[in-house]
Amino acid sequence: MRTQSDESGTARPESMPFETMEARRAEELPRGPGWRYEPKWDGFRCLAVKSKDEVALFAKSGKPLTRYFPEMAEALAKLEADDFVIDGELIIAADGVVVFDALQMRLHPAESRIRKLAAETPSTLVLFDALVLHGNVIATLPLAERRAALEAFFAEARSPALRLSPYTENRRTAEGWLARLGGSLDGVVAKRADAPYAPGERAMVKVKRLRTADCVVGGFRYLASRRQVGSLLLGLYDDAGRLDHVGFTSTIFDAERAELTRRLEALIEPPGFTGDAPGGPSRWSTERSAAWEPLRPELVVEVRYDHVTGCRFRHGTSLVRWRPDKAPRQCRMDQIEAVAAPATVIAAALSGRAA
Numbered sequence: 084m085r086t087q088s089d090e091s092g093t094a095r096p097e098s099m100p101f102e103t104m105e106a107r108r109a110e111e112l113p114r115g116p117g118w119r120y121e122p123k124w125d126g127f128r129c130l131a132v133k134s135k136d137e138v139a140l141f142a143k144s145g146k147p148l149t150r151y152f153p154e155m156a157e158a159l160a161k162l163e164a165d166d167f168v169i170d171g172e173l174i175i176a177a178d179g180v181v182v183f184d185a186l187q188m189r190l191h192p193a194e195s196r197i198r199k200l201a202a203e204t205p206s207t208l209v210l211f212d213a214l215v216l217h218g219n220v221i222a223t224l225p226l227a228e229r230r231a232a233l234e235a236f237f238a239e240a241r242s243p244a245l246r247l248s249p250y251t252e253n254r255r256t257a258e259g260w261l262a263r264l265g266g267s268l269d270g271v272v273a274k275r276a277d278a279p280y281a282p283g284e285r286a287m288v289k290v291k292r293l294r295t296a297d298c299v300v301g302g303f304r305y306l307a308s309r310r311q312v313g314s315l316l317l318g319l320y321d322d323a324g325r326l327d328h329v330g331f332t333s334t335i336f337d338a339e340r341a342e343l344t345r346r347l348e349a350l351i352e353p354p355g356f357t358g359d360a361p362g363g364p365s366r367w368s369t370e371r372s373a374a375w376e377p378l379r380p381e382l383v384v385e386v387r388y389d390h391v392t393g394c395r396f397r398h399g400t401s402l403v404r405w406r407p408d409k410a411p412r413q414c415r416m417d418q419i420e421a422v423a424a425p426a427t428v429i430a431a432a433l434s435g436r437a438a
Contacts, residue, residue, distance in 0.1 A: 099130055099141040100168055101214050101222065102282040106272055106289035112257055113273050113288050119226065120257035121250045123270040123289060124209050125181050125390065126174035131208060133159055133167050140173075148173070151189040154201040155208055158244035164236060166218035170280075171210040171248070181268075183392045210237060211248040214280055222280035229280065252276075261292045269390060293387050295403060296418040299411045300382040301326055302355040302375045303347050311340040312347055316375055317386065317400070318356055319416045325358030327416065330396030332386050353377045383409040391419045 112120060128143040138156045140148040149156050152173060175185040185204050191197055213233040214222040221229050230250070237247045251257055257271050270291035278286060301318035305311065314333040318326040335343065354360070355377025362375070386400035394416060 099139075099145045100132060101130065101280075102145075103128060103130060103143040103170065104212075104281050104287060105143075105283070105285045106287035107285040109288045109290055112254055112261075112271060112290050114254060117276050118254070118273050119230075119250050119252055119276050120254065120260075121211055121248055121272050121274065122260055122268050123272045123291075124172040124174055124248065125183055125269040126172040126209070127186055129171055129173045129208060130214075131155075131159055131167075131169050131171065133162070133165060135165055136160060150194070151191075151197055152201065152206050153198060154205045155244060158242055159208075162240050162242060164217060164239065166215065167213070167236070168215040169208075169210055169233070169236070170212035170214060171208045173206050173208055175204050175206050177204070183397075205244070207244060207246055209246045209248045211250075212280060222282070224279060225277045226274055226280075227276045261290060291389050293389055295385055295387050297383055297385050297406055297409050297414050298329065299326060299380045299414045300347075300378060300384060301328060301380055302361065302377045304331075304375045306340075310344070312344045314399075315384065315402070316355075316361055317384070317396070318380070319414050319418065320412060321358055321416050323358075326356050326380055327358035327394065328356045328361050329394060329416075329419070330386075330388070330400055332384070332400045332402045334400075334402040347376070347378060350378045350381060351376050352379045355380075380411045383407070383411055383414060388419075394419065 106123075112118075127148065129148060130141045130143075132139045132141065138149065138159045140152055140156060142148050155173065173186065174181045176182065177185070182204075185200075186206075189197060189200055189206075191200075210233060212226075213229050213236060214220065216232055216236055221232055224232075234247065237245060257273070260268065261271050270289055273288040273290070275286075296319070298317035298319055300315050302316035303312050304314045304316065306313035312335060314331045315335075316328060317330050317332065319329050321327055355375075383406040385403040385406050386396075387403050388396045388398070388400045390397045396419075
């Protein structure tokens, strides 16, 4: 493990000693013997490194996370085990559901703010792999052996800050996780039980359950290069009858832009969104957030999305089809709200059992 010493001679992690093993996207889970399936938690991927008494946390990009999660660094520093590199997912749970917003709030420049959040909403590291334990590099061992070693490490640690992610070798069970995905899960990952850890390689298979929602087109943005539609701004009605901006879609064919632009420009009329609107204060805002055209709420589209954070589509959505048969007022927020995590999977993770 690469370390360097400070002025006192204490060894401390210098940089991320391994790249993380990555996953390739697939439409369905692989079949056949030898596969293990794990929930893909909706958090920050994290390599936790401990060398003697020094701890460092790294994102999969290699950027340090230690200052943003001081409570986790302190918890790992207290473990009797030394010289380890463990792979997992940093999560923050509230009422049994992982809250991605709470993780993003940690990425704050003020240490006082980070410390306050660490005390109020402590993080958990959900473990699913190990590369180094007790100074021994085990990354070259098959997953089945690494997992056994990780389970022994977890049992010895007895730390409330750590959880052991469940896994199953039953594809039907994993498909059940996909069918009941909620706000805490981002999909299911399949790994070969006989394969070593492959740093930097897409040696795993990741499957996400994409969902659809019918949304009102409350506005649009022009392309930066010319005055044609570049993206549609999507809205859903809340319980008070206000149209809230929830995301966008930019899957528009070039051959359709001119006609669609004319169609949209005929509907330009403020306010467009009557609740949360584009350009309001949020961590998603950019310099272009205020440059949009409001529309009369007459058009409805069905879009495909992968995840929701804070009643917004976290990523851009894919346009599936126009819905002239759907009344705008039928497009309500409850299509994407109350996406509770599967209780059985959460319980398994919190107890550290294999499913």
